[in-house]
Amino acid sequence: MILRIQDVNRQVISALGINQSVTHAELFVTPEGEVVFGEIGARIGGSHVMPPCIKNTHGVDLFEAVTDLELGTYTFTRQETSNKFTGMICFPSRAGIIQHISGREDYQDVPGIIDFQVSYEVGQHAGDVNDTMTRSGFTIVEGDSFEELCQTLVDMYDRFVIEVAVPENV
Numbered sequence: 001m002i003l004r005i006q007d008v009n010r011q012v013i014s015a016l017g018i019n020q021s022v023t024h025a026e027l028f029v030t031p032e033g034e035v036v037f038g039e040i041g042a043r044i045g046g047s048h049v050m051p052p053c054i055k056n057t058h059g060v061d062l063f064e065a066v067t068d069l070e071l072g073t074y075t076f077t078r079q080e081t082s083n084k085f086t087g088m089i090c091f092p093s094r095a096g097i098i099q100h101i102s103g104r105e106d107y108q109d110v111p112g113i114i115d116f117q118v119s120y121e122v123g124q125h126a127g128d129v130n131d132t133m134t135r136s137g138f139t140i141v142e143g144d145s146f147e148e149l150c151q152t153l154v155d156m157y158d159r160f161v162i163e164v165a166v167p168e169n170v
Helices: 002-016 050-058 062-071 146-159
Strands: 024-029 035-041 085-091 096-101 113-118 137-143 162-165
Touching: 002 024, 002 035, 050 062, 050 085, 050 113, 050 137, 085 146, 137 146
Parallel strands: none
Antiparallel strands: 024 035, 085 137, 096 162, 113 137
16 A cells, blocks of 8 residues: 555655655555545645754754755754654644643753743634644644653643633623
8 A cells, every 4th residue: 555655645746746856745546445645745744843843853954954945055063963853743623712722831841842832812813623634733842852852742642732712692
C-alpha cells in the first residue's frame, strides 16, 4: 500500500509540474484499497511549528532552504546540531465563552520554552472543535534528552486550563 501511495503522490507532483518544492499532500485510502488524491500544497507540513523545531535543533531554516531550492540558489552547508531535542504540543480547545485560559505566565517555571502561543483571551467566544487543527494554542520546547522533552510537553499539556461558559441558547 505504501508503494501505491508513493506512486500516486509522484503522479500528482509530476502532473502539476512541481520540480523543486517541498509538498504537503493529503491522500486517502478507500475501504477497497484505492488511493485517492485529496489535496496538495507546495508548502512545509506543520509550517507554524515544525520549521522552528528543526531550526532550533539542527540550525536549518527550512523556509529559507525551500525558497532557495525553488529559486535554484540553494547551497548545502553542513550545520552543527545543538544536542537539544525540540518538540511541540498543541493545547486543547473548548467551545464557549472563555472564562479562564492558561497563559505564558503560568509556565514561568518551565525551562526551555522556545515559543508559546495561545489564540484566545478571556471573554472571547471559542467555536466548536470540528477538526484536528482546532486548538487553543501551542508551545515549542527544548530539552536535553528525548525523555525530558516528552515529559515537559506532557506536563505542560496537563497543566493547561481552559474554562468556558456555554450560552444557554446553544
